Amino acid sequence: MVGLADCNNFFVSCERTLNPALENRPVVVLSNNDGCVVARSNEAKRAGVKMGQPAFQIKERIQSGEIIAISGNHLLYRDISLHIHDIFRRYAPKTLDYSVDEAFLIMEGIPASSLREIGEAIARNCWDEVHIPVTIGFAPSKTLAKIVAESCKKRGRRVGVLQAAESARPVIEKMSISDLWGIGRRLSKRLYAAGIYTIADFADRDLSWIRATLGINGERSWREIHGEDCIELAHVESSMQDSISESRTFPEDVDDYDWIRARVAIYAADCCRKLRAMRGECKTLGVWLETNRFHTDRALSHPQGTVHFGLHTNDTVAVCNAAIRVLDTIFLPDVPFKRAGVWLTDIVPSEAVMPSLFDSQEFLHAKNLRRHLMKTVDRINLSPGAPVIRLASQITQGHPGHNDGYSSSFQAPKK
Template sequence: MKPIIALVDCNSFFVSCERVFQPHLEGKPVIVLSSNDGCAIARSSEAKALGIQMGAPLFKIQDIIKKGHVKVISSNFSLYGDMSSRVMETLRQFSPSLEIYSIDEAFLNLSLVPEKDLFSYACLIRKIVKLWTGIPVSIGIGPTKTLAKVANHLAKKHSSGCCVLLRPDEINTALRQLSLQDIWGIGPQWSKKLSHLGLKTASDLAQTDPHKIRKIFNVVLSRTALELKGIPCLSLEEISPPKKNLISSRSFGIPVTSFEILRQAVSFHASSLAQKLRQQQSLTCALNVFIHTNRFQKGETYYSNACVIPLPFPSQDTAALIKAAISGLEKIFKNGSFYKKTGVTALQIYSAEKVPHSLFQNKEEIEKRKSLLKAFDKLNAQFGRGSVIFASEGFHKTWRPKACLKSPSFTQEWNQLPRVK
């Protein structure tokens, strides 16, 4: 059976999530800011049309914002995460296999749908996702993941929001019009190198001998070339592998000088890492704790330091991680500095199944801790993240990043549910 892959991509996802609960923003220029209200990370098409670039720092676009009456919103990642799982759950209805590629993108296997029905099937998926979740999506269909991406690129330009790219003549026309840097996985650096070889468009890359590409570049790029030819090299990954790197870090809303506040922030990050480790059933063997001041602050000496703390045993226990992280902070904290950011990274992550208990660990104690943390996670899942915390995280979180323009947690907090009058 010929493989047929669809890529479903949510349009201006963060902005669309905000619009679901604030419908008056429909048709208006809207941007969503990065953590700490630094720069624009999502733009509605109206905001793009005003010339706001992706990643533009907020202070540089104040004029456009005022003149264009742009609605500016702080990011609300828990809302976006929740809306993303609603979209993914809806998509599961339409295919036996699905790969969640990112917060707003998924690949679907549509090999069972007859070719002549694919376009109308895509339109149906689009209609149902919008109806059930309120999120607009674009759908591109192709014989490989890379060509589904190309089709999605075209779908965004069609009023239908859908594009099927299966016929060789249509694929060729599409590839001839696609520049190298618009191909999935090809950054500006590779496209520059490829252009030195005389290649200009995706069609040029598809026609180049993949062995030559592999020799000059690597296997990843030769796979891309084959996928553009319609030869599948990338399979659907239905189960995402556990992450090998986990980090939790934030910039502070205002500079922090006090050790106590830093201790609370570091405890929060260690706790958040422990939760992520339990979620993916992994253990970490060591933590890296880092702090730094603002390197652009005039009149202040820049200070940055980090420290690796090995854990006595591989762990996913919040208390053990907090203890280790604080001991790391004690080593690198320097009095009198104005800190801008801190964070904790989990190093050497292993699957919990593969790590045997140490002879020096008390088995009974481990089981007790496991059930305690299970109850801890269950309460937070049921009543919202942060309902139960370790006391060393502090209760006020004065260090939190700036998020002055954040929308309510429409779907995660009982007291913030939207009201219908």
């Protein structure tokens, strides 16, 4: 049997852990730059706010206080996500992390009769430890587990167990084919044209027709609906992001080395936070500067440099020091710069970083201590706004823009 554990209204639930006043209110979380709705509380769903709806369409309702809108705090979501996935791992012999708020639980060797109790324990722990509501569906295949979890959510249940594929019949007769995992809007249009409207219609077709019409992915979905677990996560999910970058345009042209150095340190520290949040380590760092491209009287200058670390790292101190060393090699005195950026690449998952044969015990111990230090710093820095703990190199005074020197609150003045 396979379980799908899925957090309810995840981003909103995360925000509620910091601010209980959001409880029982229509709350939406907005995407980067507050463009559109990326998460809704149940109350916001009932108030008719749509997923992906542009924020300007509900502007008046936000201004009147009817709907509470929050800018996403993705570092917070990442941190809670890691904790939630750790809880899942305690109960399932094997898990496949599917997204920030969802994981498949591979329950090999666990009797079906104890699944409900296990599901209840997971949901209870997620609530007690991190205050996140979670729904869990168990079924013979991943696709059916998703369907069970979905229908539990609709009925306000925490856990559902589907023993046999046939028992899903009443549910899939009512579910639109467009809600079937792996069937996009484009494919569902093609299926409507062939007279397939519900998941049950899909299941009733001959496998040979499905295979001829939708290929191997359609065939897998069909088999899954019939209770055969055959979708591997590798079929649906791409691997880890292979680079991370941070860059900003300055409010004005700047030739002050100390000020630019602080910017580079801030971007490097932000990249490291993201890198640790995705549990990765990098081997290559790059820094670039750019002069103002709108000054036609001067040639555009775009110096850049990279450095390779001997060992993979996600340590803010090591990465910031390296970024400043690179900056020193590319910085040009008396040249006013308008933009700067830092990127990290050659990223691998932390658990794939093997200690070298030549690493001493002391070295490994020191590295472990640094990991704990970074983890602690990340937890303290979770609240939105400028990080509480930062390196001295991230701080300068008397610089243009009158911001506090931290990139998240860095706003170039309007022209």
